[in-house]
Amino acid sequence: MQAAMDEDATTGNSRAAETFDPDLIHAIFKLVWRRRAEKGSGGNEDIDVEPALETSRRNRSTTANASALKVSCELLRIFVAEAIQRSAFIAEAEDATVIEPTHLERVLPQLLLDF
Secondary structure, three states: OHHHHHHHHHHHHHHHHOOOOHHHHHHHHHHHHHHHHHHHHHOOOOOOOOOOOOOOOOOOOOOOOHHHHHHHHHHHHHHHHHHHHHHHHHHHHOOOOOOOHHHHHHHHHHHHHHO
16 A cells, blocks of 8 residues: 555656646747737637737737746646546557557547536
């Protein structure tokens, strides 16, 4: 029993270190923001909240708060972990030893609805 608890504690500590690199996520965000800025206002985005009058699309910051990046990394980590867990459950039900792309395809619709 103690060995299992020690293993859980070790796994918990390693999970904290196993997250996406905030610099990588920031680079992805900047790429998306840059592409949207290049498209201009031609896109049909359904936005419920209007930005402040003094903030135009071209003047919006392309930087991200460190806390926002940290939360984004954690959300992405949880999403990927959940996708793997659900895919593994399907693979196990089919007596497969490897998670195949078809397993992920089967769980992805419900996973996206849950997130």
